[in-house]
Amino acid sequence: MALDVGQRWVMSLSSLASFMISLDSLVVTTALGAIKRDLGASLEQLEWTVNAYNLTFAMLLLTGAALGDRWGRRRVLAAGLAVFTLASAACALAPDAATLIAARAAQGAGAAFVIPLALTLLSAAFPPERRGKAIGLFSGVTGLATFIGPFLGGAIAAGPSWEWIFWINVPIGLVTIVLVLLRIEENKGPDNRLDVVGLLLVTGGVLGLVLGLVRAPSTGWDDSEALFPMATGVLLLAAFAVWERRATVPMIPLRFFAIRAFTSANLASFALFATLFGMFFFLAQFFQWSQGVGPLEAGLRLLPATGPVMIVAPLAGMLADRIGERVFMVTGLILWAVTLAWLALIAEPALPYLSVLPLLIVGGCGVAMATPAAQKAVVAAVPPHEIGKASGVITTFRYLGGVFGVTVLGTIFATTGGYGSPQTFSDGFAAAMGGGAVIALAGAVAAFGLPGRRSISPPSAQPKAGAKTPVA
Structure with missing residues (x-):
């Protein structure tokens, strides 16, 4: 795929930004032991070290996409990178667990302004007939970050110190900000008016929903601390849907969800990332708690899944x-479901790593096939001038899925096992992976709603130049 200079810069910088953001979603999972030791963190504080990032991330994704349309996508992308970089330094300097959690929340807020705009700029830089391969390359880099996050966290925790998990973001972030401002042209959405009421409703709704999901494992699903925020979130999201039907310039045109490909791809992506985040959260701990290996070896054991992601994702796109x-x-989610189901069947403290290795490779192939397909289906389902809004929606579904997966699989784990012994952890892990397989299969069913081969619309069918289609 021959790229012009502008496309090469957009591809490189959007992928680099996405890599850094995606890396931090799971990088701390293998360093939690070191953080607990150094900061005296409780189990609940360790959980919030992971969840605080995903909470603000999921809550503000649609806001980030909307502000990019309003104030300029390059400008908001650079601002998000700046917040993320400063918050990374604050994480590294945190003197206690509470400060670390607050800084992780700030990291997630900055990340929410980066990911949807990186995908929007990339999608807008390529014509429809070449967009799939571009998104495939982008997905390969993003997937690589997700898979190597636990390895890198374990390696750093076992080497210099866990603080360097965050310090490494600072120079990369600063360089990326400068290059984004110098090498990517500014562009905005087709209508620069901001739907303030919609923004407040959707932000509050997602906050309530995610906060309830995060609290449920520790308080119980029937406790008011979980039920009240979830119920509030559902009500606010319902109010958001009503408001969007009336809004002159809606944040999310609800007609998107009448498009079968758009809805199917978002539901399937939700299921994929729910099980992906849930599996890595527990598999990294399974290697350490049930099998007694250190954080570095646990990370190394997860590393073979990165190969398929880098090779298969661009080809699939x-x-x-x-x-x-x-x-x-469909095929990717079925392969992923088989991987999780097989892990559930064979999990035990004495499980040889060679029995897990082929599953990581097969599962990595499944994730690498499904991720770019979902992203391409969503952006191809809407007019080019609305790609920014579509990108915000699928990214929100992905990370809501991640929080949902860690929470639901965590509940299954807690009710069937625990941290009492290697065997009890293995029992809970097996049950959680079985639950993940069911969710992945549900995602495969949803993916059947995607159309087969899509014919590319001729140029005459595309919006006219006056619609301010983004250029890169």
């Missing part, structure tokens, strides 16, 4: 341009 997204989304 390119082939999706020719034969459609459905076959890759």
